[in-house]
Amino acid sequence: MDTRIEAVKNRVLCEIDEKVFPRGVVVSTAYLFLERCYVRLESAPKGRIVVQLKGKRKTAKARLQTLADEFGNELMHQLMRDQVAEKTNGLREILVGRALLSAVPAGEEGSLAESEEEQDYLDDPLGIAVPWEEKYGDEEQ
Amino acid sequence: MATKNNSRLAGEAKATLRLDLAFYPRQALDRAREAFSKLADIEFSKEGSKTIVNFSHMRTGVAAKVPDEFTNFALACTVSGQ
Numbered sequence: 737m738d739t740r741i742e743a744v745k746n747r748v749l750c751e752i753d754e755k756v757f758p759r760g761v762v763v764s765t766a767y768l769f770l771e772r773c774y775v776r777l778e779s780a781p782k783g784r785i786v787v788q789l790k791g792k793r794k795t796a797k798a799r800l801q802t803l804a805d806e807f808g809n810e811l812m813h814q815l816m817r818d819q820v821a822e823k824t825n826g827l828r829e830i831l832v833g834r835a836l837l838s839a840v841p842a843g844e845e846g847s848l849a850e851s852e853e854e855q856d857y858l859d860d861p862l863g864i865a866v867p868w869e870e871k872y873g874d875e876e877q
Numbered sequence: 878m879a880t881k882n883n884s885r886l887a888g889e890a891k892a893t894l895r896l897d898l899a900f901y902p903r904q905a906l907d908r909a910r911e912a913f914s915k916l917a918d919i920e921f922s923k924e925g926s927k928t929i930v931n932f933s934h935m936r937t938g939v940a941a942k943v944p945d946e947f948t949n950f951a952l953a954c955t956v957s958g959q
Contacts (some may be wrong), residue, residue, distance in 0.1 A: 763900065774945035776953060777900040780925070790945060841900045 737811065739804040741797055747790040748800040750807055754783045761814045762787065770811055773803060883920035894930040894948065901928060905954035909947050917943050 738751040752762055762785050774790040782864045789803050863871070896906070901923075906928060910919045917935040921928055935943050 770949045770953055774946050774949055778897045779899050
């Protein structure tokens with residue numbers, strides 16, 4: 737990450753290589769700094785991202801440098817989080833799936849499927865297949 | 878990334894922002910415009926991969942902060958998917 741302090745404009749510019757820090761990581765990091773300073777993101781040539789961190793009040797040059805350094809540290813933190821999340825994605829899905837299954841009350845699981853299996857396609861409990869004449873033919877006469 | 882402040886016209890503070898569409902999608906900008914509608918008149922136009930945001934009639938006293946606060950708010954909207 738390259739930084740350039742512009743004390744007159746009360747800001748520091750951080751240029752980040754998108755190959756090292758993916759766009760999502762940069763945006764997540766920028767989001768964490770919204771409360772401390774004014775943040776602006778912009779794409780730059782050669783797959784780079786420029787992050788402008790501008791003090792909300794007049795900020796000393798040393799403080800701007802600290803802000804940029806802390807942004808760099810947070811970038812690393814977010815990158816690690818991103819990589820760990822990617823590696824453990826499958827495991828997380830299994831854990832959540834098991835947790836949801838264990839929350840289903842005993843006896844309910846598969847009860848619908850079992851009752852469906854017991855029925856035959858020839859069964860006609862509602863008498864839908866019975867012809868009208870058989871059902872009501874005598875009443876008409 | 879240029880910001881132009883032009884407060885020479887009495888009572889009509891103006892500013893212009895050029896925001897990258899890759900980071901500030903239109904939906905987030907619309908949400909930000911709605912939130913800042915009482916502080917300024919805000920109009921958008923498109924120029925390639927940038928959205929030009931024109932502020933006019935900014936409320937006196939907050940004019941210097943409106944564009945920067947608008948940008949922060951729009952980024953927050955981008956992240957939260959609003």
